[in-house]
Amino acid sequence: MLGVIRFIYLFKSVWAILLALLLGSILIQLAGSDPLDAYAALFKGAFFEYFGFGNTLVKMSPLILAGLAVTIPLRAGQFNIGAEGQIYMGALFATLAALYLPAMPGWIHVLVCSIAGAIGGGLWALIPAVLKAYHRVNEIIVTLLMNYVAINIVSYAVSGPMMAPEAPYPYSDEIPESLFLPHVLPRTDAHLGVVVGVVLAIVLFAVFRRSTFGFSLATVGRNPDAARYAGMSVKRHIVVAFVVAGAMAGLAGTYEVLGLKYRLFHHFSPGYGYDGIVITFLAGGNPLFVVVAAAFLGGLRSGAGIMQRAVGVDTTVVEAIQGLVVILLAMGLAFRFEQTFWARVLRKRKEVAGELSPDGQPENPP
Amino acid sequence: MIEIFLDPALLTDFLRTSLRLSVPIVFAAVGGVLSERSGVYNIGLEGMMLAGAFGAAVGAFFFDTPFAGVVTGAMCGMLAALILAVLGVSLGVNQIVTGIAINLFVLGLTSFLSRVVFGAQANTLNLQGFKPLAIPGLISIPVIGPVFFGQDLLVYLMYAVVPLLYFMMFATPWGLNIRAVGENPRAADTAGVSVNAVRYACVLGSGLFAGLGGCFLVLSQVFLFSENMSAGKGFIALAAVILGRWNPVGALLACLLFGFFDALQLRLQFLNPEVPHEIFVAMPYVVSILALVGLVGRPSPPAAAGIPYRREAK
Numbered sequence: 196m197l198g199v200i201r202f203i204y205l206f207k208s209v210w211a212i213l214l215a216l217l218l219g220s221i222l223i224q225l226a227g228s229d230p231l232d233a234y235a236a237l238f239k240g241a242f243f244e245y246f247g248f249g250n251t252l253v254k255m256s257p258l259i260l261a262g263l264a265v266t267i268p269l270r271a272g273q274f275n276i277g278a279e280g281q282i283y284m285g286a287l288f289a290t291l292a293a294l295y296l297p298a299m300p301g302w303i304h305v306l307v308c309s310i311a312g313a314i315g316g317g318l319w320a321l322i323p324a325v326l327k328a329y330h331r332v333n334e335i336i337v338t339l340l341m342n343y344v345a346i347n348i349v350s351y352a353v354s355g356p357m358m359a360p361e362a363p364y365p366y367s368d369e370i371p372e373s374l375f376l377p378h379v380l381p382r383t384d385a386h387l388g389v390v391v392g393v394v395l396a397i398v399l400f401a402v403f404r405r406s407t408f409g410f411s412l413a414t415v416g417r418n419p420d421a422a423r424y425a426g427m428s429v430k431r432h433i434v435v436a437f438v439v440a441g442a443m444a445g446l447a448g449t450y451e452v453l454g455l456k457y458r459l460f461h462h463f464s465p466g467y468g469y470d471g472i473v474i475t476f477l478a479g480g481n482p483l484f485v486v487v488a489a490a491f492l493g494g495l496r497s498g499a500g501i502m503q504r505a506v507g508v509d510t511t512v513v514e515a516i517q518g519l520v521v522i523l524l525a526m527g528l529a530f531r532f533e534q535t536f537w538a539r540v541l542r543k544r545k546e547v548a549g550e551l552s553p554d555g556q557p558e559n560p561p
Numbered sequence: 562m563i564e565i566f567l568d569p570a571l572l573t574d575f576l577r578t579s580l581r582l583s584v585p586i587v588f589a590a591v592g593g594v595l596s597e598r599s600g601v602y603n604i605g606l607e608g609m610m611l612a613g614a615f616g617a618a619v620g621a622f623f624f625d626t627p628f629a630g631v632v633t634g635a636m637c638g639m640l641a642a643l644i645l646a647v648l649g650v651s652l653g654v655n656q657i658v659t660g661i662a663i664n665l666f667v668l669g670l671t672s673f674l675s676r677v678v679f680g681a682q683a684n685t686l687n688l689q690g691f692k693p694l695a696i697p698g699l700i701s702i703p704v705i706g707p708v709f710f711g712q713d714l715l716v717y718l719m720y721a722v723v724p725l726l727y728f729m730m731f732a733t734p735w736g737l738n739i740r741a742v743g744e745n746p747r748a749a750d751t752a753g754v755s756v757n758a759v760r761y762a763c764v765l766g767s768g769l770f771a772g773l774g775g776c777f778l779v780l781s782q783v784f785l786f787s788e789n790m791s792a793g794k795g796f797i798a799l800a801a802v803i804l805g806r807w808n809p810v811g812a813l814l815a816c817l818l819f820g821f822f823d824a825l826q827l828r829l830q831f832l833n834p835e836v837p838h839e840i841f842v843a844m845p846y847v848v849s850i851l852a853l854v855g856l857v858g859r860p861s862p863p864a865a866a867g868i869p870y871r872r873e874a875k
Contacts, residue, residue, distance in 0.1 A: 518669025
């Protein structure tokens with residue numbers, strides 16, 4: 196039964212994408228180009244050309260990890276809108292570890308930086324998690340607001356104490372060359388981050404499906420009363436889910452620094468954390484589909500420039516298409532809502548909220 | 562830094578900037594109050610504001626008058642709000658998911674459409690905007706005059722909107738209906754109030770106000786449209802709704818405080834680069850989180866906020 200629902204849901208995402216591309220073709224026509232030529236250039240450039248595909252892989256690295264960061268808490272019925280901020284904090288911690296720790300062998304240092312980045316993102320996610328689990332403060336609004344706090348912390352760091360000397364605008368010193376992540380496609384920018392993302396997605400899939408933790412997390416989401424009766428702590432599961440999610444987002448930020456930019460820039464993420472929400476929407480909460488959805492969004496981004504050069508349509512059309520996908524998916528929620536994955540997530544959410552407030556008080560709002 | 566507050570000319574200028582920076586978030590925040598009082602979470606304020614800004618730019622661009630911009634801007638804000646009304650109120654889709662979808666949708670669509678409509682001149686546009694309009698007599702009061710009574714029409718509109726909305730909310734049958742629908746929709750329904758009609762009106766109203774906030778950005782501040790120009794102001798407005806305790810006047814005060822922080826950080830960037838201005842940029846968000854946690858009073862949102870109303874449901 197679950198498989199059937201998941202299959203229908205996968206289908207739903209495909210329909211939404213196709214419809215969005217159809218509506219997008221009207222926009223392209225509006226801009227005075229031929230939609231078929233434009234899409235051909237876009238997808239050929241994103242997936243069937245060596246350098247274009249490399250560029251898609253570059254974009255996929257943060258997108259997969261951000262998607263996982265939104266997917267994990269959803270398992271327990273919690274929304275993480277804060278992946279963007281967790282990405283920034285992860286990148287900050289990783290850069291600190293890269294620049295200011297004593298010299299050590301390259302691969303150990305990369306590992307240390309990754310752990311530092313994961314800790315940075317995880318700690319940042321710990322705050323809304325504790326507030327939610329122990330004080331019943333709505334996690335959506337807190338994670339949303341904390342994004343701006345994190346972005347400003349990074350801006351402060353790279354325009355103040357960490358700013359590279361003589362830098363024309365805020366960025367840090369370059370990290371040592373021994374820390375540069377190896378490239379997975381020669382002569383492109385595609386770095387190891389995307390491999391880490393795919394591996395973590397597979398691991399998470401296995402954890403959700405096979406492990407005790409995956410089971411108890413889903414139980415906490417599905418039936419908090421039963422979970423508590425079986426001796427599982429609802430509060431602790433919420434906290435763990437958020438911290439792991441934050442660690443994923445932190446890694447997204449880490450590999451942007453170690454794999455692509457080699458410095459910490461202010462405003463370096465163009466909203467990958469929010470894209471993670473779109474990806475989770477598309478993937479219907481399945482970590483493996485997160486990879487597929489990230490490939491789609493990453494492909495849109497990397498193909499957009501090629502399309503602009505080929506047929507002259509502005510790259511922002513892919514943002515419009517992405518927006519259309521989201522709104523169509525939201526509309527899709529209206530149909531047969533009670534049977535869908537999202538309906539179950541939202542039921543879980545309500546139940547967990549009830550579990551957290553035995554006295555029946557409403558939680559704090561957004 | 563302290564000289565800002567001692568020199569009357571500098572102080573006037575500083576307070577004027579504070580007020581002007583808070584105007585767009587005041588509009589969006591009163592919209593948020595209206596919507597959430599009726600029981601509909603409005604995370605989509607950001608998108609509605611951006612839609613309003615885009616509409617304002619298009620209207621002013623084609624008709625060459627800011628008044629047309631206000632009309633089209635308000636309409637675009639309401640169009641974005643209509644999505645929330647249809648999905649979140651009629652069809653019972655989760656209001657937060659819908660709100661997030663609206664933000665992403667409007668961001669993508671306006672980014673592209675602005676390239677189509679304005680083309681290459683998008684960033685050099687100089688649209689017809691509102692000019693400051695001094696109120697005779699009041700303008701000559703020292704400090705207060707130039708700060709409050711040398712503003713443009715949209716600011717005067719804001720002066721009218723906040724008390725009117727407060728009056729409507731707490732002293733008229735309409736306001737009573739709105740609050741009843743937000744607190745206990747079943748009771749309101751039993752008393753003959755159409756829950757969804759009230760919610761539709763409030764959500765569309767919130768789109769109208771958020772749209773006006775967007776209009777102010779374009780028609781009174783920068784006179785052009787740029788991608789993602791609302792830049793999180795809708796989320797600050799959301800914070801102001803909470804800090805202002807779901808009350809139009811409270812929201813106004815919260816926005817004025819946030820505008821003050823914003824003006825302060827701008828001033829610091831220019832005059833005292835050694836003071837980290839990022840602290841003041843982040844301040845509204847930090848204060849709002851503290852308010853949510855309950856360190857700044859106890860928040861009590863409308864009881865039915867976020868729950869779609871179903872007659873047949875238990």
